Amino acid sequence: MTASAAATLxxxxxxxxxxxxxxxxxxxxxxxxxxxxxxEPGTLHALLGENGAGKSTLVKxxxxxxxxxxGEMRVDGHEALVKNPRDAMRLKLGxxxxxxxxxxxxxxxxxxxxxxxxxxxxxxxxxxTRTLEAFMAxxxxxxxxxxxxASLSAGEKQKLEILKQLYLDRRFxxxxxxxxxxTPDEADEMLGLLKGMTTRGELTILMITHKFREVTAYADxxxxxxxxxxxxxxxxxxxxVAEMARAMIGDTEIRERSARAVxxxxxxxxxxxxxxxxxxxxxxxxxxxxxxxxxxxIVGIAGVSGNGQSALIEVLSGQRxxxxxRIFVHxxxxxxxxxxxxxxxxxxxxxxPLRNSAVPRMSVAENMALRTFDKPPISSxxxxxxxxxxxxxxxxxxxxYRVKTPSTDTPIENLSGGNVQRAVLARELSGDVDVLIVAxxxxxxxxxxxxxxxxxxxxxxxxxxxxxxxxxxLDEILELADRVAVMSGxxxxxxxxxxxxxxxxxxxxxxxxx
Amino acid sequence: MSETTTSLExxxxxxxxxxxxxxxxxxxxxxxxxxxxxxxxSAAIFSLFLLALGKSPVTFFDLLWRGGYGSAxxxxxxxxxxxxxxxxxxxxxxxxxxxxxxxxxxxxxxLGGFAAAVVALPLLGHAPPWVVMPAMFLAAMxxxxxxxxxxxxxxxxxxxxxxxxxxxxxxxxxxILNFFVxxxxxxxxxxxxxxxxxxxxTNMVGEIPGLGVHWGLAFGVVLAILCHVLMTRTxxxxxxxxxxxxxxxxxxQGLPVGRLIVISxxxxxxxxxxxxxxxxxxxxxxxxxxxxAGYGFTGILVSFLARHNPLAIPPVAxxxxxxAAAGGLIQRRMGLPDATVQVLQGLIxxxxxxxxxxxxxxxxxxxxxxx
Numbered sequence: 001m002t003a004s005a006a007a008t009l010x011x012x013x014x015x016x017x018x019x020x021x022x023x024x025x026x027x028x029x030x031x032x033x034x035x036x037x038x039x040e041p042g043t044l045h046a047l048l049g050e051n052g053a054g055k056s057t058l059v060k061x062x063x064x065x066x067x068x069x070x071g072e073m074r075v076d077g078h079e080a081l082v083k084n085p086r087d088a089m090r091l092k093l094g095x096x097x098x099x100x101x102x103x104x105x106x107x108x109x110x111x112x113x114x115x116x117x118x119x120x121x122x123x124x125x126x127x128x129t130r131t132l133e134a135f136m137a138x139x140x141x142x143x144x145x146x147x148x149x150a151s152l153s154a155g156e157k158q159k160l161e162i163l164k165q166l167y168l169d170r171r172f173x174x175x176x177x178x179x180x181x182x183t184p185d186e187a188d189e190m191l192g193l194l195k196g197m198t199t200r201g202e203l204t205i206l207m208i209t210h211k212f213r214e215v216t217a218y219a220d221x222x223x224x225x226x227x228x229x230x231x232x233x234x235x236x237x238x239x240x241v242a243e244m245a246r247a248m249i250g251d252t253e254i255r256e257r258s259a260r261a262v263x264x265x266x267x268x269x270x271x272x273x274x275x276x277x278x279x280x281x282x283x284x285x286x287x288x289x290x291x292x293x294x295x296x297x298i299v300g301i302a303g304v305s306g307n308g309q310s311a312l313i314e315v316l317s318g319q320r321x322x323x324x325x326r327i328f329v330h331x332x333x334x335x336x337x338x339x340x341x342x343x344x345x346x347x348x349x350x351x352x353p354l355r356n357s358a359v360p361r362m363s364v365a366e367n368m369a370l371r372t373f374d375k376p377p378i379s380s381x382x383x384x385x386x387x388x389x390x391x392x393x394x395x396x397x398x399x400x401y402r403v404k405t406p407s408t409d410t411p412i413e414n415l416s417g418g419n420v421q422r423a424v425l426a427r428e429l430s431g432d433v434d435v436l437i438v439a440x441x442x443x444x445x446x447x448x449x450x451x452x453x454x455x456x457x458x459x460x461x462x463x464x465x466x467x468x469x470x471x472x473x474l475d476e477i478l479e480l481a482d483r484v485a486v487m488s489g490x491x492x493x494x495x496x497x498x499x500x501x502x503x504x505x506x507x508x509x510x511x512x513x514x
Numbered sequence: 515m516s517e518t519t520t521s522l523e524x525x526x527x528x529x530x531x532x533x534x535x536x537x538x539x540x541x542x543x544x545x546x547x548x549x550x551x552x553x554x555x556s557a558a559i560f561s562l563f564l565l566a567l568g569k570s571p572v573t574f575f576d577l578l579w580r581g582g583y584g585s586a587x588x589x590x591x592x593x594x595x596x597x598x599x600x601x602x603x604x605x606x607x608x609x610x611x612x613x614x615x616x617x618x619x620x621x622x623x624x625l626g627g628f629a630a631a632v633v634a635l636p637l638l639g640h641a642p643p644w645v646v647m648p649a650m651f652l653a654a655m656x657x658x659x660x661x662x663x664x665x666x667x668x669x670x671x672x673x674x675x676x677x678x679x680x681x682x683x684x685x686x687x688x689x690i691l692n693f694f695v696x697x698x699x700x701x702x703x704x705x706x707x708x709x710x711x712x713x714x715x716t717n718m719v720g721e722i723p724g725l726g727v728h729w730g731l732a733f734g735v736v737l738a739i740l741c742h743v744l745m746t747r748t749x750x751x752x753x754x755x756x757x758x759x760x761x762x763x764x765x766x767q768g769l770p771v772g773r774l775i776v777i778s779x780x781x782x783x784x785x786x787x788x789x790x791x792x793x794x795x796x797x798x799x800x801x802x803x804x805x806x807a808g809y810g811f812t813g814i815l816v817s818f819l820a821r822h823n824p825l826a827i828p829p830v831a832x833x834x835x836x837x838a839a840a841g842g843l844i845q846r847r848m849g850l851p852d853a854t855v856q857v858l859q860g861l862i863x864x865x866x867x868x869x870x871x872x873x874x875x876x877x878x879x880x881x882x883x884x885x
Binding site for chain 2: 355362370
């Protein structure tokens with residue numbers, strides 16, 4: 001916090017960046033409206049906002065991926081014209097994306113060297129490596145330089161991405177949700193180091209996030225966007241978490257959370273017995289996974305992304321074959337094919353519904369009928385399909401689950417993310433549910449949708465469904481689960497009732513695989 | 515952001531319905547305007563090609579019109595070529611709903627025609643036409659469907675690219691035909707061109723009264739309608755569209771994706787096999803190398819131009835049938851090689867593929883645009 005004061009006294013490498021009246025209009029859509037943000041040199045500035053609030057439009061305008069409709073940018077007080085990413089590079093502006101942009105088969109050193117814009121056609125590896133080592137010695141953190149990036153942990157990759165920005169001499173770096181793939185411990189370590197670098201004036205950081213904890217613990221200042229406008233901000237410490245949340249969400253009505261009903265002992269409904277599965281490359285993704293979920297219970301599976309959770313979900317929903325092991329529902333062997341899903345009342349709610357659970361080009365009504373299209377009243381004689389009852393059923397679900405859509409015949413891809421997930425939820429949860437498989441159901445959704453979806457999951461539990469919840473959001477698990485399991489390296493490494501564990505021990509178990 | 519969306523909470527009512535209908539009409543308009551625009555653009559490019567050759571585009575399109583659609587005789591010529599194109603286009607369109615690109619319909623056509631001729635051999639002279647004709651028809655369907663179903667099964671069980679597999683299998687189909695027609699099954703009747711024994715006039719398919727075109731055309735139109743009904747109004751079609759639109763979602767719904775792929779391919783192959791049947795039983799009277807006349811490949815263009823919509827296939831097939839029918843006239847009158855028409859076909863195909871990227875780009879068709 002003292003860094004900005006120091007900046008005016010002595011020149012430091014860190015850059016200050018300012019946007020003035022930044023506006024971006026896509027056809028009828030105003031994605032960004034008159035946004036003026038000032039990021040002081042040598043600070044860690046947080047950019048808060050829900051999905052679709054305009055955060056990524058803003059940073060894309062800053063990085064030259066988009067041309068703003070109006071508005072300008074200043075770098076270190078001078079007007080800067082960023083027409084394309086190359087201009088941004090020249091001005092020493094950089095960005096670390098949410099998804100890694102490293103070449104997995106190359107080593108860290110190779111990745112760094114080939115990323116240079118002036119990388120020569122013939123590389124003198126010996127000289128380059130020496131320069132690189134000298135550079136690394138000046139850095140506050142270190143990653144192994146001579147092993148392929150594929151064998152680095154997510155935390156190390158994230159560090160390497162940031163090192164790459166520094167190696168390329170970027171002095172203003174935008175980080176897009178940098179901690180989403182890290183364990184809580186890794187996140188703390190990384191943000192601490194970055195904070196140190198900004199305080200020393202080596203770097204300025206603009207960090208996109210929606211975790212308030214990271215903002216209050218590490219950021220110097222914050223700007224909050226909602227619906228394309230700057231709706232709040234200030235120095236961290238002068239603005240409370242409640243104020244930030246209110247600015248972010250606006251006056252959207254948020255549904256009351258369902259209370260957790262207390263049940264007495266219930267029978268086991270879903271049982272996984274020694275499941276083994278491989279990933280696309282044929283490497284083990286699940287190793288001897290055993291798990292029991294009782295009726296009226298939510299078992300939360302925590303873990304850092306890529307530790308077998310997605311394989312587990314795919315196995316349970318029929319998207320991946322089992323190598324070995326069995327799944328039982330109500331004590332009967334279960335295979336994820338349509339007849340058995342219907343008979344044993346197994347339903348699922350997955351992340352990124354347009355990828356996993358909906359057909360983007362088909363209409364809302366058709367997508368809502370994916371479970372029921374081959375049953376009366378939509379089908380007769382077992383093969384004839386009637387669109388009328390399909391639309392009727394969709395109308396009812398749209399009203400009941402408050403799905404916002406222009407019509408039942410709109411392609412579902414035209415709906416907002418929250419509404420797509422609500423449409424899928426309506427389809428999967430409107431019937432009688434015995435087993436519910438849930439994976440990151442709120443990934444990328446706005447607050448109102450998140451509250452709605454969590455409430456629905458809790459209601460299913462209270463009604464007696466056995467719920468398996470895989471989530472990368474620890475807060476979600478802590479809020480919903482009765483028991484928590486941690487997956488690491490394809491195994492379940494911790495299993496505990498929610499009351500008998502805490503964030504720290506779950507975090508350590510999550511890191512166990514590395 | 516844009517508040518043009520209306521929630522259907524209040525019962526859906528009249529407002530919802532008009533929005534439904536308007537959006538549907540606009541989408542249909544888009545699906546018609548863009549392909550027509552593509553044909554116009556390719557005609558313009560082709561005109562430049564003709565000018566470069568020192569020929570008049572006006573004469574060309576005039577002859578195209580006269581040769582394809584100008585008289586009863588040219589219509590007859592066009593429609594005879596339309597019939598097989600409908601069947602081979604359906605062979606592309608049905609698997610396309612599952613996201614498969616099958617380009618080997620020609621192979622199923624060749625084998626279908628061959629199977630029809632072979633099945634007829636032991637029956638000739640012993641069985642009445644009402645036995646021979648259905649037997650030939652079924653044999654053609656079966657041969658075609660097995661041929662393309664193999665492609666589907668390879669794709670599903672072994673991950674073999676269906677486009678390449680179906681294309682390569684066309685060459686195998688031609689080789690099988692030639693092997694038998696030039697060898698064991700060669701008829702001594704026709705010394706000039708190796709062929710199977712003619713099926714005889716009584717077993718030939720007749721003409722639709724008043725049109726001068728064989729019944730294959732009517733069959734094709736009916737089959738196109740049936741395919742449309744299959745895709746839009748049956749649970750099979752629905753499941754196929756789900757699997758074609760998002761295979762992960764289809765799996766998560768427990769749909770038997772592999773079975774859907776193989777069945778669709780079998781249906782597609784059956785359609786191309788029927789084309790082979792009519793070529794043998796209505797045109798050639800026997801199986802020989804003339805079966806591979808390129809209908810299977812032109813059918814790919816027809817299906818793409820029709821955006822794999824079975825109902826749009828017959829009219830588009832008429833367009834391409836006319837192009838083929840006019841080829842000879844253009845060749846004679848303008849001194850252009852027969853392949854000139856293929857240049858135009860190729861141009862249309864390329865422009866159609868490019869125009870696929872235009873869908874959703876025009877705000878005028880997108881009343882409900884929302885982000």
